[in-house]
Amino acid sequence: MDENVKESIEMTRELGKSCFFNSDGDEEKRKLGLELLLEAVKKKDPEASFLIGRLILGGKLTTSDKDPADRAVSLVCFAANHGYMRARTFLNLYCEARYHAEVGKNFPPQEGPLTDFEGKPIKIDRRGVFTPVDAVLKYENGKNVLTLSTTLDFCYLDSDMENKEILEQAVIDGIMDWEGEYEVFGGQKLTVRILLSLDSNMFDHITVLPVTENLIDAMHSVNKVLVTEKQKERAEILIDKKRSFAFLGFKWSVNSRKTIFLKSKSGRFDDYDEMKHVAKHEFGHALGLGDLYESMVDSLPGVSRGTYAELDGYAVGHKDYNLVMCDHNGPISNNDIEMVVLAFSENEMQLYQPEQVKGRISTALGKGN
Ligand SMILES: [Zn+2]
Numbered sequence: 001m002d003e004n005v006k007e008s009i010e011m012t013r014e015l016g017k018s019c020f021f022n023s024d025g026d027e028e029k030r031k032l033g034l035e036l037l038l039e040a041v042k043k044k045d046p047e048a049s050f051l052i053g054r055l056i057l058g059g060k061l062t063t064s065d066k067d068p069a070d071r072a073v074s075l076v077c078f079a080a081n082h083g084y085m086r087a088r089t090f091l092n093l094y095c096e097a098r099y100h101a102e103v104g105k106n107f108p109p110q111e112g113p114l115t116d117f118e119g120k121p122i123k124i125d126r127r128g129v130f131t132p133v134d135a136v137l138k139y140e141n142g143k144n145v146l147t148l149s150t151t152l153d154f155c156y157l158d159s160d161m162e163n164k165e166i167l168e169q170a171v172i173d174g175i176m177d178w179e180g181e182y183e184v185f186g187g188q189k190l191t192v193r194i195l196l197s198l199d200s201n202m203f204d205h206i207t208v209l210p211v212t213e214n215l216i217d218a219m220h221s222v223n224k225v226l227v228t229e230k231q232k233e234r235a236e237i238l239i240d241k242k243r244s245f246a247f248l249g250f251k252w253s254v255n256s257r258k259t260i261f262l263k264s265k266s267g268r269f270d271d272y273d274e275m276k277h278v279a280k281h282e283f284g285h286a287l288g289l290g291d292l293y294e295s296m297v298d299s300l301p302g303v304s305r306g307t308y309a310e311l312d313g314y315a316v317g318h319k320d321y322n323l324v325m326c327d328h329n330g331p332i333s334n335n336d337i338e339m340v341v342l343a344f345s346e347n348e349m350q351l352y353q354p355e356q357v358k359g360r361i362s363t364a365l366g367k368g369n
Contacts (some may be wrong), residue, residue, distance in 0.1 A: 003226075009040055010045070013040035014041070015033075016033045016037035016048065020034055020036075034061075037051060038052065040062065046078065046087065047079065050084055050086060050087040050090070051072075053076035054090065057069060057073070057094070064195050073091075074316060074317055074320035077316040077317075080322075081329055088329065091322055095314045095331070096313070096331070099310070099313025102309060103122075107183070107186045109183075110187050111142070113144065114139070114185065116185055116345075122137060124137035124341070124345050125137070126347075128204075129254045132252050132286070133149070134150065134204075135147070135284055142188070142189065146340075146341065149197075150196060150206050152171065152172070152205065154209065155207050158212050161269070163269040164269075166272050168271045168274075170275035172196060173276050175280065177280045178287070179192055184338040184341060184369065185341075185369065186365075186369050209261050209262065233367060243260050244260070244278045245261050246261070246285035248286070253348075258286040260283070280324055280332075284324055288340060288349050288350055289351075289352075290325070290349060292311075292326035302319035302353065303321075304319055308366055310365070314331075323336065338369070339362045339364045342362060
């Protein structure tokens, strides 16, 4: 955006804020402030979008929308996805609160080793030189702990590529985001730990390939040897869109090779936040999760709001969710971790929606946690 245009939008918003929030009972001043803020929203200002969204959610502003909360959440979501950090924090807390209000209360906390929906103990011990991500579930000191460990092998086609340090740190931090305390299978606490190493060895790693011009050229030549039209079509789309994706072999399994193709919008790999969030999403694929978003190109129908109670708290649109496998900026939910547990215990990819050849819809969905 033109710097002058940007500046004028910022001025509109700042003036709007000052009039609206410091009106001291002056109704005209407040009205003028609101008009200016709405003007800034129209011009796609993230902060103004956040402020208006919050005012609607707080009941301080009424709208003619059929569902004012929906409109408000989409405004906050827009702000969050355009780099306004306060909106991101607010949106994540808002979704989590809604999730707990809708489904969390149904599950009293449970003690003891982790069990599945039928009450059967879950065992995970996936280790060895042919498992790119090792997964071990242990019950220790009264706690269920799932440890996921992997080695990252950064593979550079351009030896003089700049910003390697930013890229590597972003990928590491995005993957480490999966660590945390979760509640799965009906209120059972589970701690997820991630162990990362950077020692390259033959088999036991996740390859991270930055999608650079050199890589694109190389892949175009590989593409000439792909046999079927369908393979070609798919490869063309992935390469030409230069988007990030994870390659998990023909079919994801604990043993399948895992490669993350990492794109950078600017092509310079200098946007830490962008790469961190993309790496977080792609690592979800390495852990056996499918995509949650709707996509015509990939023949993904999407998941309509109201289909699964455990996703609804995170809904920010008809088929949009503030969740990592839908929008890479989104958080990781209890349900996502439940699906990771099932992926590694059943050795089967866990899908949110039907996908070609990949597998079946996860049994974690529709259970309300
Ligand atoms: Zn994806």
